[in-house]
Amino acid sequence: MKSTTPKVAHKILGKEMIRWILDAVRAAGVNRMVVVTGHGAEVVEPLVNNAAITVRQEEQLGTGHAVMVASDYIDDEVLVLPGDVPLIRSATLKELVMKRVAGNSDLAVLTFVPKDPSGYGRIVREGDRIRIVEDADLSESMKGISEVNSSIYAFRGSFLSEALKQLTNDNAQKEYYLTDVVGYANKATTLICDDHEEVHGINNRSQLAQVQKKAQERINFILMENGVTIQDPDTAYISPEVVIGQDTVIEPNVLLSGYTVIGESCVVGPMTRVNNSQIGNGSVVLRSEIDNARIKDNVTVGPFARIRSGTVLESDSRIGNYVEIKNSLIGRGTKVQHLSYIGDAHLGEDVNIGAGTITCNYDGKKKHRTVIEDRVFVGSNTALVAPVKIGEGAVIAAGSTVTEDVAPYSLAIARARQIEKTDRYRPGTPGKESEE
16 A cells, blocks of 8 residues: 555545455344554554454464454354455355355355455355465466455355364465465355455555545445435545435535535535535535534524534524634524634524624633624624623624623623824825835
């Protein structure tokens, strides 16, 4: 990958490669998962978290050795997968195990038939037995074999335990190869995977992009089948955890990531990014960014708004162009329509915030809150210096700098008295150069 990041920690649609595989394995009904880590273990292990047991392979001595270090966890049925096949389907893994069990085989190998098999280990059949022969070791008679190894296996646990004891590193690389175990089985079978992209391994950034494209197609197809309109599937990047309701429209150039939930009959986009947020039914988000926020029903956001972490927009509120909201509650029916910053604030219902209003929430050491009660009108270009409270029904005159609480139903004017010095800038006035 030419990266300081371990391969399996690279992201596909915002989700690390290793987590794609763990989710597929879990969905296949596996009760216990073991991740063997090596290079970059300190990065990979936190990604696994409590989803699986982790075992470190301190020395990387081959694929067989990787399974050896996890041998304490071998059960009656064992699936072994590489960490770089994130498109594998749970249904395929189930079918592979069933194929092994139904045939009472020691193992089943998931295989595929690519257009060009060069570079892959070939499946060589000898009665009930199978060998995997690497491309460089093929005899002339074997070069016509097109079925190749995907490196995904289902084992009878008792067979795998005994076979690992026989495994040697008697080869030029002095490594233990899991493919050698296949040759020890008295009875082995294969399952041919028709979808080659499902077993597509990733070894560079180009292949990472190809796999992401396929993952994107899968997710978007399922969403459209379930009643979501995606106007341009090629530019809709939607993470696998995202949930979208029926009759919602996703416009072009949209990125939806994390555990985002979007309700029914919404419009999202164009050029919108939403991460780890909830959007209620009937809401519209245009050309905006939303991160770790909650937006309720029938809310309008944008264009060019930024809704930051900790924000809640109550139903029927309106957030307009070039507005930033951070860690604030915006009440039902409240409008913040133009060129404003609202941070660490609580706004009641039916408040109107004029253009250019800011909450001055940071004094250089601490953050302070602003409270604006129901039905307050804040005039344009107002600065509210927190901590401050504006009482219900109050009006703040445009251009005010408010530093003290305002009583309910009051008019607050907090601006310097206008001073006019006449003829100060008439041409020829002393102290000013003539324009001539």
